[in-house]
Amino acid sequence: xxxxxxxxxxxxxxxxxEAGNAEGYETxxxxxxxxxxxxEKCIHCLQCWIYCPDSAVLVEGGKHVGFDLEHCKGCGICxxxxxxxxxxxxxxxESEFAQKEEVLEISNSKFQIPN
Amino acid sequence: xxxxxxxxxxxxxxxxxxxxxxxVVAAFPITPQTELMHKFAEFHADGDVDTEFVLVESEHxxxxxxxxxAAAGARTMTATSAQGLALMWEILYVAASCRLxxxxxxxxxxLNAPLNxxxxxxxxxxxxxxxxIQIYSENTQEAYDNVIQGVPIGEREDxxxxxxxxxxxxxxxxxxxxxxxxxxxxxxxxxxxxxxAHSLLDTEHPVTYGPVDxxxxxxxxxxxxxLAMERAKESIVxxxxxxxxxxxxEYGLFExxxxxDAEVGMVALGSTAGTAKxxxxxxxxxxxxxxxxxxxxxxxxxxxxxAEVLGGLKVVGVFDRAISFGAYGGALFSEVRSALFGVxxxxxxxxxxxxxxxxxxxxxxxAGVFEQLGRIVETGRVEQMIRYLGVxx
Numbered sequence: 196x197x198x199x200x201x202x203x204x205x206x207x208x209x210x211x212x213e214a215g216n217a218e219g220y221e222t223x224x225x226x227x228x229x230x231x232x233x234x235e236k237c238i239h240c241l242q243c244w245i246y247c248p249d250s251a252v253l254v255e256g257g258k259h260v261g262f263d264l265e266h267c268k269g270c271g272i273c274x275x276x277x278x279x280x281x282x283x284x285x286x287x288x289e290s291e292f293a294q295k296e297e298v299l300e301i302s303n304s305k306f307q308i309p310n
Numbered sequence: 311x312x313x314x315x316x317x318x319x320x321x322x323x324x325x326x327x328x329x330x331x332x333x334v335v336a337a338f339p340i341t342p343q344t345e346l347m348h349k350f351a352e353f354h355a356d357g358d359v360d361t362e363f364v365l366v367e368s369e370h371x372x373x374x375x376x377x378x379x380a381a382a383g384a385r386t387m388t389a390t391s392a393q394g395l396a397l398m399w400e401i402l403y404v405a406a407s408c409r410l411x412x413x414x415x416x417x418x419x420x421l422n423a424p425l426n427x428x429x430x431x432x433x434x435x436x437x438x439x440x441x442x443i444q445i446y447s448e449n450t451q452e453a454y455d456n457v458i459q460g461v462p463i464g465e466r467e468d469x470x471x472x473x474x475x476x477x478x479x480x481x482x483x484x485x486x487x488x489x490x491x492x493x494x495x496x497x498x499x500x501x502x503x504x505x506x507a508h509s510l511l512d513t514e515h516p517v518t519y520g521p522v523d524x525x526x527x528x529x530x531x532x533x534x535x536x537l538a539m540e541r542a543k544e545s546i547v548x549x550x551x552x553x554x555x556x557x558x559x560e561y562g563l564f565e566x567x568x569x570x571d572a573e574v575g576m577v578a579l580g581s582t583a584g585t586a587k588x589x590x591x592x593x594x595x596x597x598x599x600x601x602x603x604x605x606x607x608x609x610x611x612x613x614x615x616x617a618e619v620l621g622g623l624k625v626v627g628v629f630d631r632a633i634s635f636g637a638y639g640g641a642l643f644s645e646v647r648s649a650l651f652g653v654x655x656x657x658x659x660x661x662x663x664x665x666x667x668x669x670x671x672x673x674x675x676x677a678g679v680f681e682q683l684g685r686i687v688e689t690g691r692v693e694q695m696i697r698y699l700g701v702x703x
Contacts, residue, residue, distance in 0.1 A: 202530035207470065207538075208409035209531050210508050211518035 218266075222249070226269030228286035230262050236283035243273035243284060312490045312557065319450045319482035322489045323389070323415045323475075324349025326457040328358055329497040330413075333384035336364035336375035340394040341427045342479040343417040347389060369394035373401035373412075380410035381519045383509035385461070385501075387412065391479060392419035392433045399437070405472045406441025406535065408519050411464030411504075412472040414442075415457055418580065418631075419479040420667045428668020429479040431579065434608075435632035435641050441535055443473040443542050444609040446579040450487040453477035455559060456606075458492065459549045461501040466545040471538050478581040480668065496556060500549075539610040546607055563612035565604040566619055568594055572601030574683045575620055575657070577646050578629040579605050582664075582671055586629075589676035600680050605642070613649035620650060623657040625683045629699075631665045639696050658692050664699040675699060 206212055239259050244252040251267035253260050262273075274284040317325065320343070327335070327350050335354075337347045354363045362379075366372045372388050380386040390398065395416055405412050416434050420426040434444060443464060447453035453475065460473035477483055492500070508517045523531060547562055554560025565583075568590050569575055578586050583604035593600045603620060605612075620626055628647070630640025637644065643661035650656045662679060665671050679699065686692055 199526060200530070202533040205527065205530055205534075206508075207531070207534050208407065208519070209521060209523045209527075210408070211521050212508060212515070214516040214518075 221265045222268055223263075223265045226264075226267060226289055228269040228271060229264065229289050229292060230267065230269070230271070230273050231285050231287050232259065232262070233283050233285070234259075236281055238278075238281055238283075240278065240281070242276045242278065246272050246276045248272065312492050312496070314488060314490050316486045317450060317454075317489045318345070318484055318486055319453050319477045320346040320417070320484065321349050322450045322454040322487075323457050323477065324353070325491065326454045326497075327387055327389075327415075328353040329492065329494050330385070330387070330458060330461055330501055331359050332361050332387040332413075334362045334364065334376070334379035334386045335388060336366050336372045336379065336386075337388045338366055338369050338372045338390070338394060340369070340391045342419055342483045343389050343391040343394065343415075346415065346417065346483070350389075369397040370401060373398040373405060376412045376414075377401060377405050377408065377410060378510075380405070380412050380506075381408060381510045383504075383506035383511065385465075385504045386410070387414065389415040389417070391417045392421050392427075395433045395437055396421060399440070402437055402440040402442060402472075404520065407531070409470040409535075409538070410472060411461075411470055413457065413460040413464060414472065414474050415453070416474050416476045417479045417483045418476050426667040427479070429481050429581075430631045430666045430668065431476075432632040432666075434474060434476050435630075435634070437474070438609055438641060441471065441539075442609065443471050443539075443546070443607070445473065445475045445546070445607055446605065447475065447477045447482065448581060448583045448604060450477070450482055450485070451489050451559070452561075452606075453482060454489055454491070455553065455557070455561065458497055458500055459546075459553055459561065461504075462549050463542065463545045465502075465504050466541070467507075468541045469538050469545045471535075471542055476580065481581045490557070490559075492557065500553060500556065543607075543610050543612060561606065563605075563607045563615055564619075565606065567602040567604060569601035569603060569619055569623070571599055573599045573624045573687055574680055575601050575603060575623045575626045576629065576676070576679065576683075577603045577605060577620075577626060577642065579608065579631065579642065582629060582631065582676075585671055585673055586676050588673045589680065592673065593677060593680055598680065598684070600684075608642070608645075611645050611649070613645065616646065617649045617653055617656075620646070621653040621656050625686045626650070626657045626659045627662055627679055627683050628659060629662050629664055631663075633663055633666070643696075658686055660686070660692055660694075661696040662699045663696065663701075669700055671700065 464473040550561030628643040639661040
């Protein structure tokens, strides 16, 4: 865990002087449900990519390749927008993953306030 | 010597605003501040200022517009009274916490209900902990001088805090007094140039103001504000000294009036200090060792400096023109008593609530208080810690 900065080391007034640094803030830990995609069903229409409010749908070469779980808050919009005939995305309780696999280590510690 | 004119407090402060020529003023009228903004609006209509004058639909909007303008780097001002200040409440904190050095004259008025338009300090006293510097004025000259000084005090790089300059509603705002004006060039010399470090409009270096600040960093930002308030003390003294060199009217954190050899002292804010001076003069003529500490700066509260001056007295009477309901005395009393707590052999400190809703306070009443305080010196006994001066039983 990286060291958080003291009050003398950060910009005053809570001003953010580095544009776009919200990317460094991992909001994935807020998630209760995780989107799980079945590529057997996915038609790569990318409706989920359009609607995702956190830009957490990863796309390469016009194809859905995964979710950015450091920023996905588990809102489920992707699953809801996936066309009714496709239904490729399922929202699964995070606790089920915690039992099955290593707990996803997400903390706020990587968040760096710029100088 | 500057030009000497007869002005009401509102006209004098409106004139100060004209001479400051702020980039942005956003305001909403409220008695007794209304004429102040009328005056400034006249200057604006006559083309005497370059100000972007934003007429808004409420004080909440006025302060919000000021926050936006100040974040964009504009030298920004507004003015208000009582309910208007109360409606700004939420945004007062935003202005201070975003470290925006807005200057705001507040024409002190009682808070409703019942509806009252006259002077007391319940409005600004209620806003004492929102992170603004607070400077009180004894007379119209001081109101004029303080508003001009408010600009460089708040804008100093290691301060960057908003500044409230108060003047007592009607007692000062609507009364003609002799005022010595600076010329525009002198005012410009006092206020200087303001260059904000991070402007919202600087698209080359984009910044965000007021983002979410969770338990991991919020406390650190509040700690920074504490330091800024400490630095403000230096800023106030430095600006006051330079102002003295320019005008012959030097300003500090407070004014000591006959305190050097005094046994009995009084602490007051605003125009009451003028009345108290008259009482002190009369009693001094009778050989009574009485004095006054006229507090100019309530935030940051100069507790160390004040303890040094009042520590050697026997009894101090603190005058509060606002009640902190349920508290042990008024806000000024709490601060003064706290500053003197632990001073070995320090004075007894007692509290007088007075002047609510514009109830007049006379020289005779204050002289009577000095008499009461004198009895504490004689008997060594405080019979009543908190008194209500001038209320009908």
